[in-house]
Amino acid sequence: MKKLHRRSFLKGGLAGGAAIAAVGTSKHAEAAGSFGGYPDSMGVLVDLTKCVGCRTCEAACNKEQGLPAPDKSFDDPSVFEEKREGGLPRRTTEKAYTVVQKYDVPGREHPLFRKVQCNHCNEPACLTSCFVNAYKKTPEGAVMYDPTVCVGCRTCMIACPFYIPAYSYSSAINPVVKKCIMCYDTRLKFGKPPACVEACPQEVMTFGKRKDLLKLAHQRISEKPEAYVDHVYGENEVGGTAWMYLSDVPFDKIGYDTHLGDQPIISYVKEFLAIVPMVLTIWPALFTGFHLLSNRKDALKNEDNKS
Amino acid sequence: MNSLKSQGFAPVVSHRKKDGSEWTVKEKLMLGLSPKEYMAVQLRNPFNWVLWAIYAVGLPILVGRFIFGLGWVTHSSYDYPWGLFLGWGLFVMVPLSASGFMMGTTVELFGRKDFKSIERLGLLNGLLGYLFAVMFLQVDLGQPWRLIYPMFVSLGPAAVLFLVAWHVATYLSCQVAELVPAFAEWMDFPKAKQFIKKIVLGLTVAGIILSTLHQGALGALFTYAPGKVHPLWYSSSFQWFQFFVSAVFAGLSMLIVVSTLTKWFMRWRCDETYLNNLSKLTLGLAKGASLALITYLVIKIIGIAHDNDWQYLASGWGAWFMFEMVVGVILPLIIYTMAVRNSNASLARFGAFLAVFGLALNRLNTALITFNWQLYQEIPHWREVVIVVTVYATYIVVYRAVLARMPILYTWKENK
Amino acid sequence: MGGRKKTLMGMAALMLLTAPAGAQSWAADGPGTVELGSLANHYSAVTFDHAMHVGVAANCAECHHHTTGLAPTDPNCVRCHEAGAQARSVACKDCHSDKRFSAEDLEKTGGNPQLYHKGKPGLKGAYHQKCLGCHTTMGGPTGCQDCHTRNDQGDAFFHSGKYAPAPKASGGHGGGH
Ligand code: SF4
Ligand code: SF4
Ligand code: SF4
Numbered sequence: 001m002k003k004l005h006r007r008s009f010l011k012g013g014l015a016g017g018a019a020i021a022a023v024g025t026s027k028h029a030e031a032a033g034s035f036g037g038y039p040d041s042m043g044v045l046v047d048l049t050k051c052v053g054c055r056t057c058e059a060a061c062n063k064e065q066g067l068p069a070p071d072k073s074f075d076d077p078s079v080f081e082e083k084r085e086g087g088l089p090r091r092t093t094e095k096a097y098t099v100v101q102k103y104d105v106p107g108r109e110h111p112l113f114r115k116v117q118c119n120h121c122n123e124p125a126c127l128t129s130c131f132v133n134a135y136k137k138t139p140e141g142a143v144m145y146d147p148t149v150c151v152g153c154r155t156c157m158i159a160c161p162f163y164i165p166a167y168s169y170s171s172a173i174n175p176v177v178k179k180c181i182m183c184y185d186t187r188l189k190f191g192k193p194p195a196c197v198e199a200c201p202q203e204v205m206t207f208g209k210r211k212d213l214l215k216l217a218h219q220r221i222s223e224k225p226e227a228y229v230d231h232v233y234g235e236n237e238v239g240g241t242a243w244m245y246l247s248d249v250p251f252d253k254i255g256y257d258t259h260l261g262d263q264p265i266i267s268y269v270k271e272f273l274a275i276v277p278m279v280l281t282i283w284p285a286l287f288t289g290f291h292l293l294s295n296r297k298d299a300l301k302n303e304d305n306k307s
Numbered sequence: 308m309n310s311l312k313s314q315g316f317a318p319v320v321s322h323r324k325k326d327g328s329e330w331t332v333k334e335k336l337m338l339g340l341s342p343k344e345y346m347a348v349q350l351r352n353p354f355n356w357v358l359w360a361i362y363a364v365g366l367p368i369l370v371g372r373f374i375f376g377l378g379w380v381t382h383s384s385y386d387y388p389w390g391l392f393l394g395w396g397l398f399v400m401v402p403l404s405a406s407g408f409m410m411g412t413t414v415e416l417f418g419r420k421d422f423k424s425i426e427r428l429g430l431l432n433g434l435l436g437y438l439f440a441v442m443f444l445q446v447d448l449g450q451p452w453r454l455i456y457p458m459f460v461s462l463g464p465a466a467v468l469f470l471v472a473w474h475v476a477t478y479l480s481c482q483v484a485e486l487v488p489a490f491a492e493w494m495d496f497p498k499a500k501q502f503i504k505k506i507v508l509g510l511t512v513a514g515i516i517l518s519t520l521h522q523g524a525l526g527a528l529f530t531y532a533p534g535k536v537h538p539l540w541y542s543s544s545f546q547w548f549q550f551f552v553s554a555v556f557a558g559l560s561m562l563i564v565v566s567t568l569t570k571w572f573m574r575w576r577c578d579e580t581y582l583n584n585l586s587k588l589t590l591g592l593a594k595g596a597s598l599a600l601i602t603y604l605v606i607k608i609i610g611i612a613h614d615n616d617w618q619y620l621a622s623g624w625g626a627w628f629m630f631e632m633v634v635g636v637i638l639p640l641i642i643y644t645m646a647v648r649n650s651n652a653s654l655a656r657f658g659a660f661l662a663v664f665g666l667a668l669n670r671l672n673t674a675l676i677t678f679n680w681q682l683y684q685e686i687p688h689w690r691e692v693v694i695v696v697t698v699y700a701t702y703i704v705v706y707r708a709v710l711a712r713m714p715i716l717y718t719w720k721e722n723k
Numbered sequence: 724m725g726g727r728k729k730t731l732m733g734m735a736a737l738m739l740l741t742a743p744a745g746a747q748s749w750a751a752d753g754p755g756t757v758e759l760g761s762l763a764n765h766y767s768a769v770t771f772d773h774a775m776h777v778g779v780a781a782n783c784a785e786c787h788h789h790t791t792g793l794a795p796t797d798p799n800c801v802r803c804h805e806a807g808a809q810a811r812s813v814a815c816k817d818c819h820s821d822k823r824f825s826a827e828d829l830e831k832t833g834g835n836p837q838l839y840h841k842g843k844p845g846l847k848g849a850y851h852q853k854c855l856g857c858h859t860t861m862g863g864p865t866g867c868q869d870c871h872t873r874n875d876q877g878d879a880f881f882h883s884g885k886y887a888p889a890p891k892a893s894g895g896h897g898g899g900h
Contacts, residue, residue, distance in 0.1 A: 052855060054867065059881050073883035075867070084386075086683025091385065110859070129531045131472055132456050133463035149461035152449020154388035155468050159531035167449065169383035172376030175449035191826055198824045202855070203848025207824065208833040216842050223799050257534060265531055269467060272527035272547040276470065276520060283516045287416055291508065294418040 041122075041141030042188065043210035043242040044197055045217055046115060048254070049227060050204045053080065053100055053113035060199030061098045061117075064183055068095050080111075089255065092116060094168040097180040098196055103254045112249055115204070117196070118143060118164045118180035119234060120242035125265035126156035126165060126179075134177075140189065141210065141242040142182035150176055161238055161260050182242070210242055217246055239264030308338075308348060308711075312575035316340075319712075320578070321720035322495055335493065338711055354572075358700055365697025368690050372446060380690040387685040389447075389674055391695050396443020398525060398670040400436050401475075402550070403663065405558025407433015407482050408518040409595070411511040422591065424584045427489055427715045428569070429562050434482040435709070436561075437475060439702040446694060467527045474521035481510050481517065492719040493712065519551060526550025529673055537677035539619050539628040540669075542610035549606055556599035557666035559592045560639070563659035569716055576710060578717035586652035593655035596662060597643035604636055624680060631672060635665015759850070765877030769870050779861070786853055787813050819849035 059074035061067070072079055080102035082090050089101040098117035105112050120143045127135035127143060132151055136144045145165075152175055157165045165179045183194040192198075193207035206213060217232040233251050234244035237260050245251070252258040312318070319339040322329050330339065337345045349355055372380045381390050410429025413419045445451040457463065457472045484503055491500040503510075526546040529536050533543065542549065566585060569577060611617065619625050642658030645651070675685070710716060759769040776786070783791040789804030790813045812818075820828050823845020832841055844852060858865045867873065878884035 050852060052865075056881075062882075063880060069888055070882055071888055073887045074881040075883050085384075085685070088682060093385065125531060129466050129468070131463040131466040131469035132453075132461040133466075134461070146461075149453075149456055150450065151453040151456050152451075153447075153468060154449070155466070155528065155531065157385065157388035158528075158535070161532075161534055163386060166385045167383075167388065169378035169381065169449075170376060171378075172374060175376060191829070193824050193829070201847055201851040203823070203844045203852070206842055208829065212833050212841070220842060260534060265533070266465075268530045268533045268543040269527055271544045272467065272523060272530065275523070275547070279516060279519050283519065284512050287412070287512050287515055288508075291416045291418070291512075294416070 038137070038139045038141065039211070041139060041210050041242060042182075042208065043120075043141055043213050043244060044182075044194065045206040045208075045213040046243060046245045047204055047206070047220070048112060048114055048245055048247040048249075050202045051100070051113040051115060052202055053077070053102055053111070054201065055079075055100050056199045056201060057115055057196035057205075058096065058098055058100060060195040061180070062096070064186060064195035065097055065181075067097065070095065092118075092164055092166055092179065094166045094170070094178040097178065101255065103249075105249050105253060108249060112247070112254055114254055115196070116162075116164075117243070118182070119162055120180075120182055121238055121264070122240040122242070123238070123264035123266060125159035125161055125238065128264075128266040128269075129155045129159035131155070138184060138188075140182075140184065142184035142188050144181055144184055145177055145179060147174075147176035152176075159265055161257065161265060210240075210244075213244060217244060220246060233258075236262040238262070239267075308573070308575045311348065316575075318576060318717075320714075320717055332494070335712065358704060361697055361700045365693050365700070368693050369446070369697055371690075372694060377447075377449065380694060381688050382685065384685055386679055386682055387675070389678075390685070391675070391687045391691050392443050392447035394671055394674040395667075395695050396447070396698065397440050398674045399667045400440040400443065401525060402522060402554035402557040402666055402670065403561040404433045404436020404440070405518060405522060405554040406430075406562040407437075407485070407558075408478075408511075408514040409555065409558050410562070411485060411514050413595075415507055415511045416515075421584075422588060424581050424718075425562065425566060425588045425592075427486070428566060429558075430482060430485050431489075431706075431709060431715050432562055432565055433558070434479070434486055435702060435706050437479050437482065439698065439705075441475065441479070442698055442701075443695075446698065467524050467531070471521050471524045471528070474517045474524070478514060478517040478521065481514050484510055485514070489713045489715060492714050492721075518554075522554040523547030523551040532678070534681075535679050536673055537619070537624050537628075537680040538614060538616045539611065539624060540673045540677050542614060544613060545606050545610040549603065549610065552599055552603045552606060553666055553669060556596040556603060556639075556662055559596040559599070560659040560662035560666070563589050563592050563596075563656055564663055567656045567659070569710060573707070573710055573716065576716050580718060581716050589652040589655050589659075590647055590650060593643045593658065594647050596659070597640055597647065600636055600640040600643065600662065604632070604640065607632065607636070624677060627672070627677075631665065631668050634661065635668050636662075639665060765880050766867070766871035766873050780857075783813075785857070790818075815849055816846050819844060819846040821846040823848065 055074045058070075062070060062074070079090065080100075084090055089103075090099050092099055098115060101114045101116060103112045103114060120137075120141055122137075124135060124137060124143045126145075127137060131153065132149045134146045134150045135156065136146070138144060152167070154167055154177075156177060157163075157167060165177045167177055168175045182188050183192075183196075187194060193205075197205040197207045206216065208216070214232065214235060217235070221228045221230055221232070228246050228248055229250050231251060232244050232246060233256055234241035239262065245256070247254065250258075308316075308318075317325070317339075319330055319335055324330060324339075338348075340348065368380065377383065384390070406429040410422065410426045410433075413422050414426045445454065448454065453460075457469055458476065463469050485507070487503045488500040491497065491503075524547065526549055529541065530543050530546050533541065566589065570582065570585060574582070611620075620628065639658040639662035642654055642661065646655035646658060675687075679685070755772075755774045757771040757773055759771050777783075780786060782793055784793040784795050787793075788797075789795040789800055790810035792807060792809040794806035795801055795804050822828055828845070832838060832843070854863075854870070855865055857863065864870060873881070873884075875884075879886045882888060
């Protein structure tokens with residue numbers, strides 16, 4: 001909770017002006033990366049080995065979030081063959097906060113299904129890149145978005161390493177970012193698991209405290225080492241995520257980016273943020289000095305001329 | 308207009324006509340021509356025909372963007388949230404407009420009064436570039452009417468874009484202030500000019516700070532996407548510095564380009580001081596640009612070595628990278644050096660065109676072409692291209708209009 | 724693969740199946756059929772032919788783990804649960820909660836450091852994982868509606884049947900027609 005205070009302090013104290021604000025920026029950056037998330041935040045463990053691709057989760061999300069009617073029925077398997085540009089499987093859109101993808105893995109008897117939605121990062125890139133502070137990480141673990149302040153610069157979409165936030169480009173009047181909010185305001189807030197978690201007939205997803213889920217994940221792996229690859233995706237990726245994954249197929253074979261590293265995205269921006277206060281303090285003195293120097297020459301010249 | 312001048316037409320250079328009476332503002336706006344003559348001049352100019360054609364197609368589409376939304380003019384890509392509007396309008400326009408702070412620094416801070424005759428062009432190039440970068444931003448933002456939210460409504464001070472927003476806004480006002488003297492002379496407001504004179508040092512220093520930071524910040528924006536920008540165009544440690552240094556040579560080169568264009572197409576408006584000094588100043592700018600180019604080249608190499616990206620040079624992306632570096636950096640560097648050594652201003656001008664091209668290619672590569680290099684290549688929607696051309700055409704129109712009127716390329720002759 | 728996949732797709736259930744004691748008919752050493760579905764909301768109840776499955780399964784432990792007195796099939800379970808003792812109850816719902824996501828259950832499974840079976844599925848998960856797991860390997864039906872018919876509410880939920888989106892309504896329904 002201390003961290004939270006630091007953040008709100010920054011927010012309040014920096015309204016003054018650009019210069020001060022920029023100094024504050026770097027303070028935040030120094031501390032960034034050490035923020036390991038709220039200790040008791042909730043999470044979801046997704047066991048991909050259990051998913052049968054029924055898309056009940058998609059239907060549940062659609063209903064819970066009041067999303068527009070889908071283009072195809074939720075029991076229509078032909079969506080698995082749909083490709084977006086680049087031959088890539090479908091992704092989250094302004095109409096679907098979660099999608100199930102199908103991977104035909106050579107040597108695996110059945111296709112592997114993968115549910116995609118916001119991973120609710122511990123130190124979210126979307127949040128740290130937003131210049132109107134539209135995102136918020138709640139102590140419960142959800143990464144929330146406030147559409148009433150969003151300007152629509154879409155930097156969060158650039159920053160999200162998982163390609164999650166979508167934008168309602170179709171709206172001219174009120175386009176906003178659309179993404180999974182872990183059912184925060186209707187369920188998570190009240191201690192209830194997200195709609196998709198509860199709807200899944202296979203109970204692919206386990207809901208609980210993130211730290212408990214991690215133990216559970218490693219327990220599953222050690223109990224059945226032959227059934228899982230020894231990696232809990234999301235345990236450390238980009239500083240850890242609230243949604244984590246178990247799989248029997250190496251993650252890089254099923255569309256997961258395994259090169260993201262363990263540093264939160266903001267840590268890559270730190271080097272720039274660190275120079276901001278330097279420039280702000282050193283430059284004025286430096287360049288005024290230059291000016292005085294060059295003018296001294298002029299002044300001397302003038303005196304020479306006079307004499 | 309050039310032909311008019313050769314026929315003996317004398318453009319406005321002071322408040323008084325030849326016969327001693329004062330020009331009215333309306334007359335000044337019409338360049339001292341009669342309305343009929345003015346129209347005739349406009350209609351005769353083939354460049355205007357091109358502009359009209361652009362507007363005929365572009366204006367309806369630009370209006371459509373605000374009626375039907377971004378989805379109508381772009382591919383509504385979730386994977387490529389930034390398209391040409393920002394790729395060209397922000398990331399290319401802003402560094403090409405870095406001339407403002409550099410001319411301010413050279414003349415006002417370092418006391419190089421010899422650059423005085425091109426200082427105002429540099430300042431104007433900066434101001435208009437930034438102004439239109441903001442225009443492009445307004446086209447691109449989902450909710451442009453919330454532009455001031457990061458300033459006053461909901462602040463995200465830990466974000467790089469926050470810094471860009473504040474700095475571009477502050478810097479724009481700095482640049483407006485720096486150009487007040489030109490406007491004041493033209494409008495005959497001597498007080499305003501005197502006031503700016505008093506604070507010009509402060510404005511200039513502020514300009515350097517703001518420019519260093521936001522030019523760098525534009526680069527730092529991409530450090531949010533470590534996996535998305537190709538490693539050859541990405542450097543967590545040096546991105547901001549690369550963007551800043553390239554803005555230095557880009558701003559100077561753009562100034563050479565623009566001054567060349569004025570020399571070719573607006574000679575009627577340039578006075579003797581400007582024209583006579585131009586070659587010498589071009590070489591001066593070329594020298595500055597070549598220093599920035601060599602610095603840039605070195606930090607590009609350091610960036611690659613630091614992240615150990617050498618293996619990528621052997622790929623197709625590597626070849627593309629080499630193309631950018633050779634045509635956009637090394638070649639202009641060589642040309643500038645030769646030009647300075649042989650005092651060949653035309654050669655320097657050629658180098659400037661290349662350097663500007665190199666800068667544009669670098670920014671488009673970072674923001675669009677190599678972005679998502681592991682996914683697929685997005686080709687902008689044709690309407691997006693049309694809008695970019697339309698807004699850019701407006702930039703040129705405004706640029707030309709200001710140059711034709713205010714004392715930028717010529718020195719105002721005070722009364723008496 | 725296509726056909727099975729298709730049926731798999733249809734496999735969907737937003738129902739909590741329970742086995743109410745009143746709805747059982749008894750065969751020799753177990754219930755003959757079991758009516759599963761007092762909490763169904765998107766599908767109608769399932770009539771489970773227990774007697775038939777007794778004939779198909781290798782032994783009771785295949786489904787009932789360690790509760791029937793036989794050694795569990797999973798070597799992991801054998802470490803603690805050896806053959807011998809029969810459990811007080813062998814009904815699925817007595818171990819697999821039909822309120823898996825209720826506050827009490829979440830508290831019980833999440834907060835208790837003593838609890839070993841933390842990831843134990845609820846009743847719905849247990850059914851589907853067990854049934855579908857076996858049906859997949861044994862070639863049993865795997866479509867949702869192979870086992871339970873979807874009701875009107877279910878159609879609405881899936882935007883299917885008469886609730887299907889207009890233009891591409893034909894897109895291939897999975898599981899039982
Ligand atoms: S509801 Fe469960 S089994 Fe069905 S697709 Fe979603 S995660 Fe997979
Ligand atoms: S997955 Fe993307 S959108 Fe979700 S919290 Fe992380 S950075 Fe933000
Ligand atoms: S958590 Fe809620 S919003 Fe997110 S995918 Fe699941 S149902 Fe949808």
